Amino acid sequence: MALATPARPASAPPPPPAHRRPPSRGARLARWDIAYSPYLYIAPFFILFGIFGLYPMLRTAWMSLHDWDMIGDHTFIGLDNYAALLKDDYFWNATVNTLGIFVVATVPQLMLALFLANLLNRTTLRARTLFRMAIFVPNITSVAAVAIVFAMLFQRDFGVVNWLLSLVGVDAIDWDAQRWSSWTAIAFMVDWRWTGYNALILLAGMQAIPKDLYEAAALDGASQWRQFWRITLPMLTPTFVFVVVLSTIGGLQLFTEPLVFGNGNMRGGTQREFQTLAMYMYEKGINNLNTAGYGAAVAWALFVMIAIIAVINFALVRRTVK
Amino acid sequence: MSVIRRRTKLVAVAAAGALALGVAACGSGDEESGTNAGGKPDKLVIETFGEFGYDELVKEYEKQTGIKVELRKTAQLNEYRPKIVRSLATGKGIADIVALEEGVITEFKLNPANWADLTPLVADHSKDYLPWKWEIGKSSDGKLIGLPTDVGSLAVCYRSDLFKAAGLPTNRDEVTALWPDWDAFIETGKKYRAATGKGMLDSVTTAASAIAFQAGGDIFYDKEDTLIADKSPAVKQAWDTSLKIVDANITAKTATWSPEWSAGFKQGTFAATFCPAWMLGIVRDNSGPENKGKWDVAGVPGKAGNWGGSWLAVPERGKHKAEAAKLAEFLTSASSQVAAFKLKGPLPTNLEALKNPEFTSYTDPYFSDAPTGKIFGESVQAIQPTYLGPKHQAVKEQALEPALRAYEGGEANAAAAWEQFIKDAATQGAY
Numbered sequence: 001m002a003l004a005t006p007a008r009p010a011s012a013p014p015p016p017p018a019h020r021r022p023p024s025r026g027a028r029l030a031r032w033d034i035a036y037s038p039y040l041y042i043a044p045f046f047i048l049f050g051i052f053g054l055y056p057m058l059r060t061a062w063m064s065l066h067d068w069d070m071i072g073d074h075t076f077i078g079l080d081n082y083a084a085l086l087k088d089d090y091f092w093n094a095t096v097n098t099l100g101i102f103v104v105a106t107v108p109q110l111m112l113a114l115f116l117a118n119l120l121n122r123t124t125l126r127a128r129t130l131f132r133m134a135i136f137v138p139n140i141t142s143v144a145a146v147a148i149v150f151a152m153l154f155q156r157d158f159g160v161v162n163w164l165l166s167l168v169g170v171d172a173i174d175w176d177a178q179r180w181s182s183w184t185a186i187a188f189m190v191d192w193r194w195t196g197y198n199a200l201i202l203l204a205g206m207q208a209i210p211k212d213l214y215e216a217a218a219l220d221g222a223s224q225w226r227q228f229w230r231i232t233l234p235m236l237t238p239t240f241v242f243v244v245v246l247s248t249i250g251g252l253q254l255f256t257e258p259l260v261f262g263n264g265n266m267r268g269g270t271q272r273e274f275q276t277l278a279m280y281m282y283e284k285g286i287n288n289l290n291t292a293g294y295g296a297a298v299a300w301a302l303f304v305m306i307a308i309i310a311v312i313n314f315a316l317v318r319r320t321v322k
Numbered sequence: 323m324s325v326i327r328r329r330t331k332l333v334a335v336a337a338a339g340a341l342a343l344g345v346a347a348c349g350s351g352d353e354e355s356g357t358n359a360g361g362k363p364d365k366l367v368i369e370t371f372g373e374f375g376y377d378e379l380v381k382e383y384e385k386q387t388g389i390k391v392e393l394r395k396t397a398q399l400n401e402y403r404p405k406i407v408r409s410l411a412t413g414k415g416i417a418d419i420v421a422l423e424e425g426v427i428t429e430f431k432l433n434p435a436n437w438a439d440l441t442p443l444v445a446d447h448s449k450d451y452l453p454w455k456w457e458i459g460k461s462s463d464g465k466l467i468g469l470p471t472d473v474g475s476l477a478v479c480y481r482s483d484l485f486k487a488a489g490l491p492t493n494r495d496e497v498t499a500l501w502p503d504w505d506a507f508i509e510t511g512k513k514y515r516a517a518t519g520k521g522m523l524d525s526v527t528t529a530a531s532a533i534a535f536q537a538g539g540d541i542f543y544d545k546e547d548t549l550i551a552d553k554s555p556a557v558k559q560a561w562d563t564s565l566k567i568v569d570a571n572i573t574a575k576t577a578t579w580s581p582e583w584s585a586g587f588k589q590g591t592f593a594a595t596f597c598p599a600w601m602l603g604i605v606r607d608n609s610g611p612e613n614k615g616k617w618d619v620a621g622v623p624g625k626a627g628n629w630g631g632s633w634l635a636v637p638e639r640g641k642h643k644a645e646a647a648k649l650a651e652f653l654t655s656a657s658s659q660v661a662a663f664k665l666k667g668p669l670p671t672n673l674e675a676l677k678n679p680e681f682t683s684y685t686d687p688y689f690s691d692a693p694t695g696k697i698f699g700e701s702v703q704a705i706q707p708t709y710l711g712p713k714h715q716a717v718k719e720q721a722l723e724p725a726l727r728a729y730e731g732g733e734a735n736a737a738a739a740w741e742q743f744i745k746d747a748a749t750q751g752a753y
Contacts, residue, residue, distance in 0.1 A: 072435075
């Protein structure tokens with residue numbers, strides 16, 4: 001084929017001297033195989049990531065530099081959206097809500113997960129596999145179903161929670177009317193779904209701790225409680241930080257639970273008591289047709305926040321693992 | 323076969339697979355209606371939400387013209403709107419006719435380039451419909467974008483059994499006579515509260531919307547589309563009366579569409595709600611068959627009002643604009659509107675349809691045989707001409723109603739609620 005083509009591209013190597021046999025087809029393929037096929041093997045992921053991950057990100061970044069109407073004009077305005085964002089009360093309100101719900105949900109969740117993991121780690125526990133599977137079940141339940149059921153539990157007029165509270169003499173609480181109550185209700189949904197998941201990861205971490213440490217401690221007369229504080233917890237730190245990172249990323253992207261809790265309204269309460277950043281992004285970027293660019297800026301702000309927190313976590317892990 | 327050979331083959335397959343994926347991602351289905359030799363379309367697509375009652379009419383049109391008509395339905399408006407946005411933004415899968423509701427048409431009118439001007443495509447109908455309804459179908463640059471379909475109008479749905487228990491009259495004419503104006507409505511609510519300890523009305527927000535519409539004229543925007551939410555007399559009137567309603571404690575504080583609200587119909591949490599014609603079906607579904615005959619329909623306090631209603635528009639990118647406009651003209655004609663009303667209940671806006679005896683003599687068995695055709699037909703004629711600005715719906719739903727609910731729930735005092743409303747109106751109303 002190559003010989004039949006008179007004009008070769010300038011960059012092509014000169015034809016091999018006559019006395020050296022050109023490499024056989026097989027050898028050439030073998031060389032390519034070694035040089036290029038690894039890239040092909042990893043290509044599916046990168047192609048998918050490029051289409052569904054990278055491209056939308058870059059497109060969002062591009063949109064965030066525009067006054068972008070979803071079904072109208074797009075005007076380049078540079079960083080104006082970001083400047084407006086910094087002065088936007090509702091953006092900061094959503095930030096406070098997101099971080100607030102994250103703390104209210106995550107702190108008790110991780111303590112409970114640790115407690116459960118420690119129980120499941122007991123060698124004396126019967127039907128361990130059953131319990132381990134059981135605590136994971138909430139996690140594979142559809143988030144929308146969970147949110148709908150919990151929203152009904154936390155209804156003002158006919159909710160089960162208010163009914164239980166009324167038995168001990170507490171007046172009906174309008175759960176979505178105040179910050180503390182709405183955050184509590186949403187934290188319940190998050191925790192119900194994720195405590196078991198985190199407990200299983202912590203359990204895996206606990207099982208990697210060598211048994212002889214406990215045996216030695218027991219020989220020295222250390223109680224179970226003391227073993228937990230002195231051996232389990234310190235050895236578990238890397239796993240624990242990993243769980244914290246996962247919870248942080250999930251917590252900052254919180255969307256479905258508060259949305260369904262608030263009746264599907266993107267405001268998250270009449271005074272935006274529980275509007276999270278993801279909801280604010282949706283309100284600006286999707287609901288309001290003419291502020292899609294601003295919504296894109298919110299999306300990038302959220303991305304930057306998650307990145308910062310991830311870096312902090314990473315630094316912590318490096319310090320603790322050393 | 324050597325190892326190398328097999329590997330190259332695998333690579334080729336992988337590459338082909340990746341390519342196919344890419345191609346598949348690019349070539350997502352764009353359904354286009356074909357054209358046969360004579361330039362007449364094979365098929366026209368109509369996109370609607372809820373129930374427009376077009377099922378039979380469409381078959382009739384197919385018979386008349388030989389053009390196949392596909393009727394696409396989406397149950398809820400909030401699922402419907404993103405679909406329309408997506409098809410407008412990408413040009414993919416766009417229908418030939420799109421139904422636009424009162425709450426979204428103002429927003430879509432902001433970009434008139436997306437819509438075909440119907441003026442040259444249909445006969446002159448400017449005198450055939452309720453004048454204010456016709457005007458909303460036009461864009462600010464004078465294009466005729468939508469042909470009027472239905473209108474919500476406004477009545478009061480009330481539970482006669484609960485009214486009786488509270489010692490109030492139960493006959494629908496006597497109930498209407500209870501509240502010639504809003505002050506009388508509030509007094510009735512107080513009596514109801516004194517007798518039962520419950521709120522008579524479901525929520526303050528529907529009242530606010532009704533009052534603003536009754537005032538008529540400009541609501542959140544003036545005719546130049548300048549946001550005047552902070553000084554509009556209609557808004558001021560709605561706001562002041564709403565505050566009076568809350569202060570008199572005559573509402574059950576159940577936000578419209580909330581689970582408390584839906585459950586409230588069965589539980590008797592409240593005894594009255596504002597009913598546009600299309601709300602009758604929702605009241606019926608929420609109350610269930612066991613409450614049949616307990617609900618009735620009375621007139622609203624003050625003048626007539628409106629909530630909801632739609633238009634049919636033709637996207638500029640559609641392939642068969644002329645034929646689509648003809649179909650839209652057919653579907654919004656007087657006889658079609660009466661047929662649609664009889665099938666699913668959307669109130670006519672065509673003046674001739676409103677006079678049609680088949681419409682005016684209609685009674686609703688679920689609502690104690692209330693003559694809904696007569697009640698709504700009369701109130702429709704009395705609706706004040708109103709002007710809806712670009713972001714009317716966003717200002718109403720995301721600024722006015724949350725602020726009123728915050729006041730109703732005691733989360734904000736009057737001044738703070740007003741401040742919240744003005745601030746939200748400014749951000750939501752910008753376009």
